[in-house]
Amino acid sequence: YFRLLPITSFGLTELLIFAAFAVLLLLSGRTLVRKLVRKLGVRRAVIVGEGPPSALLARKLVAHPEYGFRLIGTLRTAAPVAPSVADEASELPTLGSTVELEQLADAHEIDRVVIAAEGIDERELIGLLRRCKRVGLRVSVLPHIFDVMGPSVEVDDVGGLCVLGLDPPFLSRSAQILKRAMDLAGSVTCLVLTAPLLVAIAVAVRLDSPGPVLFAQTRVGRGGRRLRLWKFRTMVEDAESQRERLLERSEDPHWLKLADDPRITRVGRILRLSSLDELPQLFNVLIGEMSLVGPRPLIESEAALVEDWARARLDLTPGITGLWQVLGRATIPFEEMVKLDYVYVTNWSLWSDVRLLLHTLPAVLTRRGAN
Secondary structure: OHHHOOOOOOOHHHHHHHHHHHHHHHHHHHHHHHHHHHHHOOEEEEEEOOOHHHHHHHHHHHHOHHHOEEEEEEEEOOOOOOHHHHHHHOOOOEEEEHHHHHHHHHHHOOOEEEEOOOOOOHHHHHHHHHHHHHHOOEEEEOOOOHHHOOOOOEEEEEOOEEEEEOOOOOOOHHHHHHHHHHHHHHHHHHHHHOHHHHHHHHHHHHHHOOOOOEEEEEEEOHHHOEEEEEEEOOEOOOHHHHHHHHHHHOOEOOEOOOOOOOOEOHHHHHHHHHOHHHOOHHHHHHOOOOEEEOOOOEEHHHHOOOOHHHHHHHHOOOEEEOHHHHHOHHHOOHHHHHHHHHHHHHOOOHHHHHHHHHHHHHHHHOOOOOO
């Protein structure tokens, strides 16, 4: 296939092959390092607090062992917690109270304490920090607005006070030009390299079931503008007419999420598990309606559920991949997906796009969250 391209002896083809090998080498090296960290640097940790923040944090740490945490339980605070709230973090055993920290640290070989308690009393927090220091435990504190802050938070010292700083959520003109240039280069390169695969998939879809090869759906893009998103058809021809009926069985009330969707075809199931049905969106990227990396483009009924501050997720062009796709896709609830998009938009950098693109390949190959 490469010999058919009209390129000189050492031109674009060789550079693309070299780049592909370099990316594979980088990903292999990162995987090896993460495995070593898991074996040699795993820290036994407990979470202080009960309720939604601690439950969400626990789920993320369990889902991502590369962070090097092994959660062994939770600790109660002196403040009472309503049973309905406490039940959300009940998957981890409760080891005891924060006042028993010294004994529990020795008995369970605790290395780190993660404080994620809502409304913890200031005096209790200071006492807990002192006990951790006395025992020699590292401490991590989860801010109250942790889920919409992101990694680009700056820590400033104001007369001994710790102040968290956030940059304004907008892209400069130069940043927009760089992002668009990367989109054009990436989409053209991917379309050239996958041209034979696109033809093969189109033939398979056409032979598998009656209906068009491509499926077009109206999505909400940047600034609320509508766009026609293209995918390879993975469902029967009248799938949209069955949507309302199937919503009653959805695992998430905000969008249609089924463990076994009866509308999916045989070829469609393979395409979805491998994420190959997304390839036609490269044409959306090419014409500027989408980006390689960005917020998830929602259908109109889903976009109507996003309100107030979360609508800032529409400040950037929607992408084929992003935080939601890399961190778990269908395993992540709708509300958390919206927050992840907000975090992406308010913390954007060109390097973050590159990192997400590099993490997309392992997520696709391992079928993480594929539905």
